[in-house]
Amino acid sequence: xxxxxxxxxxxxxxxxxxxxxxxxxxxxxxxxxxxxxxxxxxxxxxxxxxxxxxxxxxxxxxxxxxxxxxxxxxxxxxxxxxxxxxxxxxxxxxxxxxxxxxxxxxxxxxxxxxxxxxxxxxxxxxxxxxxxxxxxxxxxxxxxxxxxxxxxxxxxxxxxxxxxxxxxxxxxxxxxxxxxxxxxxxxxxxxxxxxxxxxxxxxxxxxxxxxxxxxxxxxxxxxxxxxxxxxxxxxxxxxxxxxxxxxxxxxxxxxxxxxxxxxxxxxxxxxxxxxxxxxxxxxxxxxxxxxxxxxxxxxxxxxxxxxxxxxxxxxxxxxxxxxxxxxxxxx
Numbered sequence: 001x002x003x004x005x006x007x008x009x010x011x012x013x014x015x016x017x018x019x020x021x022x023x024x025x026x027x028x029x030x031x032x033x034x035x036x037x038x039x040x041x042x043x044x045x046x047x048x049x050x051x052x053x054x055x056x057x058x059x060x061x062x063x064x065x066x067x068x069x070x071x072x073x074x075x076x077x078x079x080x081x082x083x084x085x086x087x088x089x090x091x092x093x094x095x096x097x098x099x100x101x102x103x104x105x106x107x108x109x110x111x112x113x114x115x116x117x118x119x120x121x122x123x124x125x126x127x128x129x130x131x132x133x134x135x136x137x138x139x140x141x142x143x144x145x146x147x148x149x150x151x152x153x154x155x156x157x158x159x160x161x162x163x164x165x166x167x168x169x170x171x172x173x174x175x176x177x178x179x180x181x182x183x184x185x186x187x188x189x190x191x192x193x194x195x196x197x198x199x200x201x202x203x204x205x206x207x208x209x210x211x212x213x214x215x216x217x218x219x220x221x222x223x224x225x226x227x228x229x230x231x232x233x234x235x236x237x238x239x240x241x242x243x244x245x246x247x248x249x250x251x252x253x254x255x256x257x258x259x260x261x262x263x264x265x266x267x268x269x270x271x272x273x274x275x276x277x278x279x280x281x282x283x284x285x286x287x288x289x290x291x292x293x294x295x296x297x298x299x300x301x302x303x304x305x306x307x308x309x310x311x312x313x314x315x316x317x318x319x320x321x322x323x324x325x326x327x328x329x330x331x
Contacts (some may be wrong), residue, residue: 009271011235015228016306037148042174045195052166058189061107064182071168076156079164099141107162113138114159117150135159236317261318279303
């Protein structure tokens with residue numbers, strides 16, 4: 001019996017992980033793309049008091065290396081601080097080996113360098129670097145309007161943020177890992193300077209609104225959830241088929257269906273005690289793996305909601321098997 005329970009709880013945990021991965025994937029899928037290609041962890045703040053401030057009031061360049069900062073200015077100009085090279089290959093794939101990206105030294109030295117966003121210059125390196133602009137001296141390369149910094153044609157120039165005299169009216173803070181002290185500290189400093197949050201990467205409202213706007217994505221999600229619930233149902237069904245002789249003995253000894261079911265799931269708390277820490281550990285590993293970017297999903301809440309669903313499926317399977325394999329035999 002112990003082996004049977006271990007199997008059904010293991011199947012339940014695997015199904016939970018698959019559902020978690022499905023939700024995580026939907027939050028970072030191309031159809032749920034964030035502004036500037038940021039992750040679902042970003043926070044956007046806006047200067048409400050119109051007082052000019054400097055970037056060094058929020059950033060310590062040689063220390064704040066796990067965050068990405070993008071500031072919006074007028075005339076299609078953005079300033080970017082990207083010491084972890086997150087956006088390097090999102091904006092220059094066709095020029096790999098021909099140019100360079102900003103380094104940490106560039107940010108420290110306030111190098112006046114940047115990227116021109118132009119569909120007409122993107123494949124002509126010579127013409128790109130010979131073009132003129134009033135925002136920086138060194139043109140790293142040209143990128144098209146569909147690139148991350150291009151922001152669907154809204155950006156004309158992406159400039160080294162530390163070469164700018166002031167901080168932009170709107171500032172986007174992001175991190176590829178779980179929100180850390182550096183991230184929180186910068187957000188806190190911006191709020192203290194009069195910036196107010198007007199947007200954030202992932203919210204459940206955005207998530208469900210996105211699904212409503214994308215019927216194909218919604219259809220696939222529903223189908224996959226049905227399949228996963230079906231797997232859980234089949235596992236639960238065969239679990240109680242296997243236990244039918246034991247259930248029959250309990251019934252013959254006077255146990256009611258509710259009493260027998262409660263006795264069967266009395267150690268379900270073990271699924272929660274062992275499952276939640278494992279789920280959280282898996283969540284942390286994914287968050288800290290740079291190739292996998294996730295929203296800060298409420299893992300504990302998701303696990304408890306799934307546990308309730310799991311119990312409901314177990315109850316339905318028990319009720320069916322009890323009616324078919326236990327009561328009929330007694331009569």
